Amino acid sequence: MLFQPPVFETIFRTPVEHRLVIRGSRSRGAPLDGVRWYHDEFDAAGALVARYETYDETDAAGQARCGWRRYDAxxxxxxxxxxxxxxxxxxxxxxxxxxAEIALQRAGIPSSSAPLSRRVLAA
Known part of the structure; x- marks a missing residue:
């Protein structure tokens, strides 16, 4: 069966008047297997609202995981x-x-409000 990624607008609960634009994706092979997607969300006026990083992978410890991170503008x-x-x-x-998309909608707020590295956002 061909891999079908999630509908990202559903997971992120993107309002219909907003636009979600994919900036790119990256994949890697075994033993660290996975793919990551990068999206920008713009409001109706064209202003950047958020950036997203979504992933489906097996990490360095061999643990399977999928999820997403939302960064503000x-x-x-x-x-x-x-x-x-x-x-x-x-x-x-x-x-x-x-x-499955609905199961991925649940959002957890980070414990710290400190800015994270912009390296993820520049990818």
Whole structure:
């Protein structure tokens, strides 16, 4: 079966009047297997509202995970959510891509409001 990424607008709860633009993606092979996507969200006036980093991967410790991070226009981490399984496993568990997207919507607010590295945003 061909890999089908999530509908990012659903996960991020992007308002219909906003525009979500993909800035790029990066993939890597085994043993650290995964893919990352980078998106910018613009409001109806064209102003940058947020930047997102979404991932589906097996990390250096061999743990499966997928999730996302939302950064505000100033580059500060505003929200994040992660599940301990790959996207395809989440789709299988939730029995549909739509249900998996809804499961990824839950956002956790970071414990610190300190700005994170802009390296992620520049990718």
């Amino acid at each position: 100033a580059g500060r981490l505003a929200a994040r959510h992660e599940v301990a399984m790959r996207w395809s496993a989440l789709v299988a568990l939730k029995q549909s891509r739509r249900n």
